[in-house]
Amino acid sequence: MQKLSFIILIIFLFNTGSLIAKTPAPVNKSENDQVREIVRHVIESNDEFVKKLPLDYFTQHLHGQKPIATMVTCADSRLHTHALDIHPDGDLFLVRNIGNQVSTAEGSIEYGVRHLHTPVLFIIGHSSCGAVEAAMSKPAHLEPSIWRELDSIRVVGNKSDDQAQVKESVESNVNHQVSTALKKYAAEVKEGHLTIIGGVFDFRNDYSQGSGRLILINVNGETNLTEIKKMPIVNFK
Ligand SMILES: [Zn+2]
Numbered sequence: 337m338q339k340l341s342f343i344i345l346i347i348f349l350f351n352t353g354s355l356i357a358k359t360p361a362p363v364n365k366s367e368n369d370q371v372r373e374i375v376r377h378v379i380e381s382n383d384e385f386v387k388k389l390p391l392d393y394f395t396q397h398l399h400g401q402k403p404i405a406t407m408v409t410c411a412d413s414r415l416h417t418h419a420l421d422i423h424p425d426g427d428l429f430l431v432r433n434i435g436n437q438v439s440t441a442e443g444s445i446e447y448g449v450r451h452l453h454t455p456v457l458f459i460i461g462h463s464s465c466g467a468v469e470a471a472m473s474k475p476a477h478l479e480p481s482i483w484r485e486l487d488s489i490r491v492v493g494n495k496s497d498d499q500a501q502v503k504e505s506v507e508s509n510v511n512h513q514v515s516t517a518l519k520k521y522a523a524e525v526k527e528g529h530l531t532i533i534g535g536v537f538d539f540r541n542d543y544s545q546g547s548g549r550l551i552l553i554n555v556n557g558e559t560n561l562t563e564i565k566k567m568p569i570v571n572f573k
Pocket residue numbers: 410411412434435436462464465466467468
């Protein structure tokens with residue numbers, strides 16, 4: 337009988353020990369399930385991506401990169417590289433932040449322009465940009481870290497519920513960022529080594545060109561759309 341009690345005690349201790357070693361059960365099971373689904377989505381997407389590639393696909397990337405452009409975009413989830421480059425691997429030196437700003441990503445952009453020597457620097461904003469709207473309406477509840485990253489966004493008004501004014505502010509911000517980059521890279525632009533292009537990814541169809549179009553609004557400081565359309569670098573016909 338004593339021997340049986342001892343075995344039961346050992347089993348109890350063993351089980352207790354293994355329970356302690358396990359990750360504690362989640363407090364909120366639905367949140368845990370949600371995270372699991374998100375991780376699954378990313379892992380499965382990556383799996384699908386890998387399976388579609390030829391075996392030697394990354395051989396070309398093993399010894400460095402030679403991107404065709406440095407591209408600054410807003411971090412917004414509605415704007416992604418697949419909308420701007422069907423095969424972005426190796427093409428785009430991509431820098432993302434809220435409001436597609438130059439000064440808050442100065443080092444990354446400089447690496448693309450001056451070390452990777454990309455001949456083009458794109459600065460791409462987008463319709464209904466939350467960072468631009470925040471710079472317009474200045475909501476009091478934002479954290480200091482976010483405020484600091486709104487500092488160099490340039491808007492034209494404070495009516496963030498007025499879509500026409502938001503559109504104008506998105507353009508104003510892209511133009512301001514291009515202007516900031518033009519000052520920094522004046523020598524490269526003057527020598528013809530760099531072209532700085534500002535654009536708006538228009539998923540609201542604000543420009544009546546179809547939802548999801550990239551609208552070029554600034555080339556090296558030229559903001560007249562008629563003049564831009566005449567430029568050989570954007571005239572593909
Ligand atoms: Zn945005």
